[in-house]
Amino acid sequence: MTGLFKILIVDDDADYRETYRMLLVKKGYIIAVASSAEEAYKLMDREFYPLIISDIMMPGVSGVEFLKEVKDKYSKSIEVIMVTGYGSVETAVQTMKLGAFGYFIKSHNPEELILEIEKVHKIFSLQNVNEINKNSKKSRYLYTSKNKQMQRVYEMVEQVAESNSNVLITGESGVGKEIIANMIHDKSGRSNKPFIPINCGYFSTGLIESELFGHEKGAFTGATTRRIGHLEEANEGTVFLDEIGDMEEGTQVKLLRVLETRQIERIGSNKLIDVDFRLVSATNKDLVKAVADGKFREDLFFRINTIEINIPPLRQRKEDIEDLIYFLLNRYNKEMGKGITDIDENTKQQLLNYNYPGNIRELKNIIERLVVLSRGNTLKDELFKSSRLLNNDTEEKETNNKLSSYKEAKKNFEIEYIKEVLKSCNNNITHAAKQMDISRRQLFNKIVEYDLKEYSNDTN
Numbered sequence: 001m002t003g004l005f006k007i008l009i010v011d012d013d014a015d016y017r018e019t020y021r022m023l024l025v026k027k028g029y030i031i032a033v034a035s036s037a038e039e040a041y042k043l044m045d046r047e048f049y050p051l052i053i054s055d056i057m058m059p060g061v062s063g064v065e066f067l068k069e070v071k072d073k074y075s076k077s078i079e080v081i082m083v084t085g086y087g088s089v090e091t092a093v094q095t096m097k098l099g100a101f102g103y104f105i106k107s108h109n110p111e112e113l114i115l116e117i118e119k120v121h122k123i124f125s126l127q128n129v130n131e132i133n134k135n136s137k138k139s140r141y142l143y144t145s146k147n148k149q150m151q152r153v154y155e156m157v158e159q160v161a162e163s164n165s166n167v168l169i170t171g172e173s174g175v176g177k178e179i180i181a182n183m184i185h186d187k188s189g190r191s192n193k194p195f196i197p198i199n200c201g202y203f204s205t206g207l208i209e210s211e212l213f214g215h216e217k218g219a220f221t222g223a224t225t226r227r228i229g230h231l232e233e234a235n236e237g238t239v240f241l242d243e244i245g246d247m248e249e250g251t252q253v254k255l256l257r258v259l260e261t262r263q264i265e266r267i268g269s270n271k272l273i274d275v276d277f278r279l280v281s282a283t284n285k286d287l288v289k290a291v292a293d294g295k296f297r298e299d300l301f302f303r304i305n306t307i308e309i310n311i312p313p314l315r316q317r318k319e320d321i322e323d324l325i326y327f328l329l330n331r332y333n334k335e336m337g338k339g340i341t342d343i344d345e346n347t348k349q350q351l352l353n354y355n356y357p358g359n360i361r362e363l364k365n366i367i368e369r370l371v372v373l374s375r376g377n378t379l380k381d382e383l384f385k386s387s388r389l390l391n392n393d394t395e396e397k398e399t400n401n402k403l404s405s406y407k408e409a410k411k412n413f414e415i416e417y418i419k420e421v422l423k424s425c426n427n428n429i430t431h432a433a434k435q436m437d438i439s440r441r442q443l444f445n446k447i448v449e450y451d452l453k454e455y456s457n458d459t460n
């Protein structure tokens, strides 16, 4: 029995990840991989994985720490199988006291691991996975609003969820487009099936097509095994195409054909395969303008936006900031085991008056940072001195007497962020790209664009 059981493999050893990914894909499981705990958290924020297979010895957050975080911050219902070499069998045994489902010794027969996985799968099939999934999401996101336009967004989610119509979600970066797409899926009849997010901006043309449609073994250099594409893998679920405005013309044509015929061809094969998925797309670009400029196909535009949902930026829904602050404070308080009971009035006013060019994502990051830095039981404004994000709006304004544009602020943030990650990865682009959850090519392009070659040790 495999069905659509999703497993996340977390291991810093690429060979190990790939070997087990291939083995388990062959058995019919849906596999995601992460090279570190940090990368795993990002995937887990987007999707629910009932089973995680995690290495014990990892640089950065260790497997044991990771296990604790999964159980404390995500869900106790997530099962974790620890893998280890002979050297740390004792630690592996101890992890069972912390709630690990079991452990597997790397040099043993992989069939032992498969048997363990099947056990977990059987247990899960007997439980209502969806309820668990929804409950863990409920505590992570605020689904109410005092803003009229946002209330209309939630009403539309309820109205469109049951239909099969293609939905296009528009809005600036960080407003919560993916959260809304996820909500549509959860409220639809497809909620028992996969929700598959794909960021079109992450992949080169060839790669995105392989991600979407899959490929046959030998279809191109490097295609050493058959790969099932996400449109096929969705299998009665929902596909979320983020940043659809970044899709190349050739891929747009192919996607349009799939939407019209509901059939795909894997790359390297001319066999037509029926697919059943609901499409939700998102963009922070002006697609009407992109159509007028000849950058986005008009026929595809009309196909994907049967229903359009526009999410307002946070600065246009200031009445929600306070609720979001308390919601996020509460969430991080719990997650980090802090005892913060209140916010200093001055601090609150600064948070309420800030403009949030990065929208909810930025507010979330600021609160998370403040909670990490806070010592007592009240969030205090002096903490802003260490929060670069808000300093942009206060100190810089005083010295420069002008605010930088959104584009400039975003660029500055990107430069600092890239520098920091590269530093933490000993200037290795491949590792840094993995940590950032973007492709190596994307990171390389940014390094060239921002002239950051001195921070990387492999620039080709």
Ligand SMILES: Nc1ncnc2c1ncn2[C@@H]1O[C@H](COP(=O)(O)OP(=O)(O)OP(=O)(O)O)[C@@H](O)[C@H]1O
Pocket: 140, 141, 142, 143, 171, 172, 173, 174, 175, 176, 177, 178, 179, 180, 242, 282, 284, 360, 361, 364
């Ligand atoms: N309603 C909410 N409650 C709590 N947090 C939220 C909410 N909406 C969004 N967030 C947080 O803000 C961040 C950005 O959300 P999301 O990725 O959905 O935005 P987006 O519009 O898809 O951004 P992008 O265009 O950059 O992909 C997420 O990390 C999420 O945790």
